[in-house]
Amino acid sequence: MLFLIILILSFICNYFLPWWFVAVIAFLAALATGKKPGRSFLAGFLAVFIAWAILALLKSIPNDNILATRVAHLMQLPNWIALLIAAGIIGGLVGGMAALSGALIRKAYRK
Amino acid sequence: MKFRAILSTAITLLLIWALEAKFGDFPRFGEFLNPGTGFWQNAESKNTSSTEDLKIQGLQGKVTVKFDEHRIPHIFAETDHDLYLVQGYLTARDRLWQMDIQTRAGAGRLSEVVGPKALEIDRYHRRMGMSYGAENSLKGMMKDPESRMMIEAYTEGVNGYIHQLKPKDYPIEFKLLDYAPEEWKTINCAYLLKNMSETLAGDSKDFSMTNDLKVFGAATVNDLFPDYPFHEDPIIPVGTKWDFKPLTVPKPSAEFIAQMTDKIKDTKIEPGVGSNNWAISGSKSANGYPILANDPHLNLTFPSIWYQVQMTSPTVNVYGASLPGAPGVVIGYNQNISWGVTNVDADVMDWYQVKFKDNSKNEYWYNNRWNKTTKRVEIINVKGQKPLIDTVIYTHHGPVVYDNLSQRPKEGREDIPIGNALRWIAHDESDEFKCFYLLNRGKNYDDYRKALTYYVAPAQNFIFADREKDIAITPNGKFPLKYRDQGKYVLDGSDPADDWHGWIPYDQNPTVKNPPQGFVRSANESPADQTYPYYINWQFELYDRGKRIDDLLTAMKNATVDTMSKMQMDDYSMRAHDVLPTLLKYLDVSELDKTQAEALNLVKKWNLHFDASSEGASVFNAWWLKFYDLVWDEFDRKNTLLNKPSFDRTEKLLLMEPGSKWFDIIKTPAKENCTDIVTMAFIQSVGDWVKQIGDPGKKWQWGDVKDSHINHLANLPGFGTGHFSVGGTGAVINALKGGNGPSWRMVVQMGPQVKGYGIFPGGESGNPGSHYYDDMFETWKDGKLNELLFLSSQDEKSDRIKSTLTLSSK
Numbered sequence: 001m002l003f004l005i006i007l008i009l010s011f012i013c014n015y016f017l018p019w020w021f022v023a024v025i026a027f028l029a030a031l032a033t034g035k036k037p038g039r040s041f042l043a044g045f046l047a048v049f050i051a052w053a054i055l056a057l058l059k060s061i062p063n064d065n066i067l068a069t070r071v072a073h074l075m076q077l078p079n080w081i082a083l084l085i086a087a088g089i090i091g092g093l094v095g096g097m098a099a100l101s102g103a104l105i106r107k108a109y110r111k
Numbered sequence: 112m113k114f115r116a117i118l119s120t121a122i123t124l125l126l127i128w129a130l131e132a133k134f135g136d137f138p139r140f141g142e143f144l145n146p147g148t149g150f151w152q153n154a155e156s157k158n159t160s161s162t163e164d165l166k167i168q169g170l171q172g173k174v175t176v177k178f179d180e181h182r183i184p185h186i187f188a189e190t191d192h193d194l195y196l197v198q199g200y201l202t203a204r205d206r207l208w209q210m211d212i213q214t215r216a217g218a219g220r221l222s223e224v225v226g227p228k229a230l231e232i233d234r235y236h237r238r239m240g241m242s243y244g245a246e247n248s249l250k251g252m253m254k255d256p257e258s259r260m261m262i263e264a265y266t267e268g269v270n271g272y273i274h275q276l277k278p279k280d281y282p283i284e285f286k287l288l289d290y291a292p293e294e295w296k297t298i299n300c301a302y303l304l305k306n307m308s309e310t311l312a313g314d315s316k317d318f319s320m321t322n323d324l325k326v327f328g329a330a331t332v333n334d335l336f337p338d339y340p341f342h343e344d345p346i347i348p349v350g351t352k353w354d355f356k357p358l359t360v361p362k363p364s365a366e367f368i369a370q371m372t373d374k375i376k377d378t379k380i381e382p383g384v385g386s387n388n389w390a391i392s393g394s395k396s397a398n399g400y401p402i403l404a405n406d407p408h409l410n411l412t413f414p415s416i417w418y419q420v421q422m423t424s425p426t427v428n429v430y431g432a433s434l435p436g437a438p439g440v441v442i443g444y445n446q447n448i449s450w451g452v453t454n455v456d457a458d459v460m461d462w463y464q465v466k467f468k469d470n471s472k473n474e475y476w477y478n479n480r481w482n483k484t485t486k487r488v489e490i491i492n493v494k495g496q497k498p499l500i501d502t503v504i505y506t507h508h509g510p511v512v513y514d515n516l517s518q519r520p521k522e523g524r525e526d527i528p529i530g531n532a533l534r535w536i537a538h539d540e541s542d543e544f545k546c547f548y549l550l551n552r553g554k555n556y557d558d559y560r561k562a563l564t565y566y567v568a569p570a571q572n573f574i575f576a577d578r579e580k581d582i583a584i585t586p587n588g589k590f591p592l593k594y595r596d597q598g599k600y601v602l603d604g605s606d607p608a609d610d611w612h613g614w615i616p617y618d619q620n621p622t623v624k625n626p627p628q629g630f631v632r633s634a635n636e637s638p639a640d641q642t643y644p645y646y647i648n649w650q651f652e653l654y655d656r657g658k659r660i661d662d663l664l665t666a667m668k669n670a671t672v673d674t675m676s677k678m679q680m681d682d683y684s685m686r687a688h689d690v691l692p693t694l695l696k697y698l699d700v701s702e703l704d705k706t707q708a709e710a711l712n713l714v715k716k717w718n719l720h721f722d723a724s725s726e727g728a729s730v731f732n733a734w735w736l737k738f739y740d741l742v743w744d745e746f747d748r749k750n751t752l753l754n755k756p757s758f759d760r761t762e763k764l765l766l767m768e769p770g771s772k773w774f775d776i777i778k779t780p781a782k783e784n785c786t787d788i789v790t791m792a793f794i795q796s797v798g799d800w801v802k803q804i805g806d807p808g809k810k811w812q813w814g815d816v817k818d819s820h821i822n823h824l825a826n827l828p829g830f831g832t833g834h835f836s837v838g839g840t841g842a843v844i845n846a847l848k849g850g851n852g853p854s855w856r857m858v859v860q861m862g863p864q865v866k867g868y869g870i871f872p873g874g875e876s877g878n879p880g881s882h883y884y885d886d887m888f889e890t891w892k893d894g895k896l897n898e899l900l901f902l903s904s905q906d907e908k909s910d911r912i913k914s915t916l917t918l919s920s921k
Binding site: 014015017018019020023027037052055056058059060062063064065066067068069070071072073074076086087090091093094097098100101104105107108 | 113115116119120122123126127130131140141142144145146147148149150151152153154155156157158283827828829830879880881882884
């Protein structure tokens, strides 16, 4: 549930809000619905990771990954897939940590 | 529990902050890597629609743009204003960052975006008067109604593109460096010309030559640095009559040698790199009409320095290479004429020793009295630091580039004498765009001659061919009237006799039309022989390429575009032709070991072509360079910047003066002679190769040992080509070496229907995420040309047209 909410909202907000807004989404979603902190982190991480990866691929695949390959070289990564994973992890960490924070606060105030 | 919640929230915020912040040269990672606004947005899809409609501000009518398979725009406008507006718009769409960074470099504003590491280069550009010159040029351009129209419309077009950009659309380099594009200004067009002047007419040997004079004396300097080379084949054929009455050449001033005490270091120069152009008359071509060829050589970068475009309005239909940031076509052709350029390298950058009254530097001695200086304040904004406020003193000559040693950077700029004022042609009012405006619309020889009178700097050898079967060449620019060798050394800033004395009239610039030999050509060599009454410079590029072109064209019959194109790839070494037999004659074979003998065998078998697969070329090249260094050891001084004699003078020494004292190496007690030096150079250069790449064999192939590469303009790894293997070198026609070489190759067959062919290394798009970023590179590398699509009207059908863009006013 939490995973789906974050995934869908991250997807939509990508088009008109700054990138760090995924943190706000994940935080508020976990605050509202989060249960176990560990699971919330995982849901936030995976949702943003997947949302970013899909959004990036939507741009990169019709490009034959030309640009991603060049940028990977620039950043000294072995190939464009490594770059995609790195971008996903960055988004995922932000989403995961925000969801974890949301869930922890919810827990702290419930008790 | 609360504590964990607070800690977790704090870590989240810290993480976001770290991803938003900029550390050193790294981009802001969150901004750069996210899919919504990051670099992913710069990935262009290969699926583009075949029609596009756009509304932009300022258009007077409708403009149609057809794009061919290389996404080269063919613009059809109803007015000239719209034509230049759309040229600006489309060039910005493809090359915005390049335009921005080149302008910033010229204007001394790089530090604003990259921080203190660009401060010295910015300061140099400010102090040597780039802005002063750009302001003066712009004044000249704005006086002419047509130039003004072009520049203003072009500027409007660039800004029309910039205004509709959202941060996610910024070119990737803006995202990497983390800054935003700014409004384009009319002066930016002038900065672009100043950059070209700096590249092509922006260095001088005046200081090192003055040091030579102090160290070796006049007799030696006159012998080693002659005003006319040993080997030469000038641009205007020897024997051409000068049909004008020359002005009186000014008298030399009392000789003044500056006293320099500061410490300096040698800078490496690379002779033999340059551009070629030639045109053959109908008598030499298969179809009876002239053919024109041009390959200007510059530093090769991605994006390419050139942008191809076809521009059509009721007054013009022209195709060719334009410079991003400048309206019009610089090298190209229309139905009636074709033209091209190579650099002249005139002596138009002179240094004047200035005597100030006191430390306030408010007055300087000139014409036997004290004269007021003027001061120009330059404010250089630096990212992350306080702005640098720099006051530059100007005499009537120009800016005092460095008034004391502390202003001069520790590395580089050793060629700039301290306390000297700079007189530079690029400081003057000018209107080069008018020259191109007229050439773009030119119909015949007279139009060509008229256009050239508007061109100031950097001086170019303008080659010409038309469909009335005329061919011509004119080393052209605004040349100061000087006494012979005025500006070979540092000049006396107090003596009016050392000022520039007016100008060589344009109609007295060297020129030739339809010479009996049936061709015209240039390769940066001497414009004319010694009968030409005026001084343009005391030294030009080596004769090698010019001579080779001359030999090939003299023998040529029934030439076609294909013959010309093959000639642009020619890599026969005139130097090897001239000196290799003599080097082999002096080489003492008895001193060679087995490896060295193998290397000798390679060079003996060599066909004198710098092919990619040639091993002999590698041996010869290293041998010659080592020989040159060993001969002129007298010029290697730790504390004094000296100018070394040319390759040409070195060839004369080897061929004509084997007993010369210069062969002796001063550090050794022994007295070396020519044989010793030739042999020593061979052994040492082969030794260097063996150490670097192993025993003689396949690894020695020229294409592999020569480092050819094209880098991104900001040297970003992964955004350039990396190393590639090709033939060519300095001083052969295909002068491709390191990151420098033919930046645009063009061949135009004149006739009832003109046909153009051309290629540049790169692509139309400056976006590394575009399929059109480097799509022409391989064709260029293979030495082939693309047939250029020259549409007679917007209704002409061609299956090479892949998409159509229609623009109308908002």
